[in-house]
Amino acid sequence: MRLKSLELYTEHPEYEFAVSGHRACQGCAEMLALRLALKVFGQDTIIAMATGCMEIISTPLPTTSWRLPWIHVAFENTAAVASGIESALKILTEKKKIPRKDVHVVAIAGDGGTSDIGLQALSGAMERGHKFTYICVDNEAYMNTGIQRSSSTPYGAMTTTSPPGKRSIGQSTQKKNMPKIAAAHNIPYVATACPSYPFDLLAKVKKARMTNGPSYLHVLSVCPTGWRIPSDLAIRYGRLAVETGVFPLYEIENGKYRLTYNPEPLRHVVDYMNGQGRFRHLTVKTISQIQEKVIKDWGRMKYLCGVK
Amino acid sequence: MKEGKTGIEVSIAASIAAKLARVEVVAAYPITPQTHIVEHLSELVANGELDASYVNVESEHSAMSACCGASAAGARTFTSTSAQGMELMHEILFIASAMRFPIVMAAVNRALSSPLSIWGDHSDVMAARDTGWIMLFCENGQEVVDSIIMAFKVAEDRRVLLPVMVNLDGFSLSHVIEPIEFPSQEKVDAFLPPYDPLYTLHPDKPVTMGAYGMPELYTEAKYAQEMALINSKGVVIEVMDDFGKRFGRSYKPVETYNTEKADTVFIALGSINENIKTAIDMLKEEGREVGLIHLRLFRPFPSDELISALKGIKKVAVIERAMPGGAMNSPLFNEISSLVHSNKMGIQLSNFIVGLGGRDVNPEDFHGIIDDMSSPEAAKGAPKEEKNYRVIGVRG
């Protein structure tokens, strides 16, 4: 039953491109997202990855979890490395030094390596129009170095560099809207996804793979360790993020917004924040402020997507 | 390409050298005084004379990063930068050499900020001297062209697989017009076969590049890299000899000028050597024999060749174009000093810093240095000031 529906997205649903034996935390939804996405990208893929959780847990010398060509150079330059690979593939194919084959370059970085230190390289790569997919696996903080805040950390969240205290509610700024920034570069395909909705994720990866130009996927990656939730609830909290409107699932295809899943009627944001240690310190007042903003943003999203 | 010599700006010649080497990916960001190199390369790609991907990256950090990606995917890769650009890509320079990517970079040496200066000196390359790159210094435009072509051959040799930096002085070499003989494409093709990578990023044979090293392995990884760098000198010499046989212009890691009868020599890097040679000729006419040891290869440091060149020499004036930054002496002096003392050579060394930020240095200045070194005070061996080096021409 399950294998048949996966065959819509991949020729080899059973094959693992990211093998067991990696050192991800128990219940890591980020690793799950990549495990699923790679099934769709398939064999003819080259991965450029940033320094971060995924790189560290998968490649301690002399072992590697990846069964695809994979390169890690530094933290902030994933998109630049991917640009170099894509340019090389183009010229080598033209000069017939490598056989003509549709090999797709995939750049993978966390929220820190994307919205903060990696933003310049990403912007440059998108502007130049390279044919590649950039996946931001967003666990909403610099998790690998010990849960420090990033510009993707949501308002009010506790991290080690945005701790709540007498003069602080935690993260004091709003989450940077990376999909909007990507769309502002007029690239053909932008989408948000979450492994809690695996088939939505796979469909979007397939579309990204087929895009003739840059594509950007922003994947919400629930991190039990950093968000302080039990490891078995990683999938559940991803669902709650979507069902409360905190993380809408949508696509922007050539500038046109489309909602891929409508969770209305929305649950109250407190359903999502309850049980997450990183939000434990928030007052009822702050939560209702957050709820107001979620509703406002959700209204805007519906309007953009042409949903009543 | 015309037979014989062409009068051409050295930057343009450098880009033509890259074209003759059939580079496949160029990822570069413009910065004075490198701009003419990248501009001309763009032109060559745009009008189809060079079959390459030109990536207009958005910073030098991305330039070197894209070069790493391209080299990893199996393309012959070239870039160029100066000063602030070299500093911006600094962390990636270490990575490029450790990951063993045979990238060739034309470093147009320029002074580092602050104050901002677009003019030439060696502060940029000296700041990058320990990044694990093979480094060549060019005295004139012909050497720039020849060094770029040789650089690819050295870099891509399976015994080396290290990036090579070809250094040329900003403005004083990059922007002058010199007579240059371009080798023919056929001869370059015979000398430099297509790049055949040891490992490449391709799904037909997947590999993992850039895994991380725990303390149990990092030392061994770095040792292996250092050994490769040291052993690359042998390949540099081989390639220089081969080049000499095929193209008629011979190079050596260390060359000498008028050292047969001299007991005092200059040691310097780059185009300033031409000024020094002129000074030496002036002194010769006065009956004074002074020599020059011209360091062409700076990394790996050619200790053995320098020891041979220094035989019978009593005094050395080390000429440099970078400040020591609080060290006892400036970079090249520190290395020559280490060589001389660990080999108990009993040579008197003097450190002179010249030409910072593009300040002109002329043969008279070198004549003056020799006069000072031959003075009675200098014979006593005592330093003239509290510092161990003299900044020639500093006012105040």
Add this chain to the structure above:
Amino acid sequence: MAKPMDQYKWHELNVGCVIEEVGNAMEYKTGDWRSQKPVWNDAKCIKCGLCWLFCPDAAIYQKDDGLYAANLDYCKGCGICAKECKPGAITMVEEER
């Protein structure tokens, strides 16, 4: 076959520390991380495969009879499979050690 890290001599490392044995991380058995393991009630299992789909460690496999089980060499005991199983066919059971 990767050796333990501290047994490599410097000249045994590949140029640039490139790893040619793709997927050799499988030599590291993460199974001893767990303190509880998933147990299937085959009677309740509807063979939907969601447990296999949601395992971040690819540590669940389908048996010949179509039912599912955990690969105890790698299962970290995170409990996602048990939580997501719709008919409640999976229970997390304390490891006896």
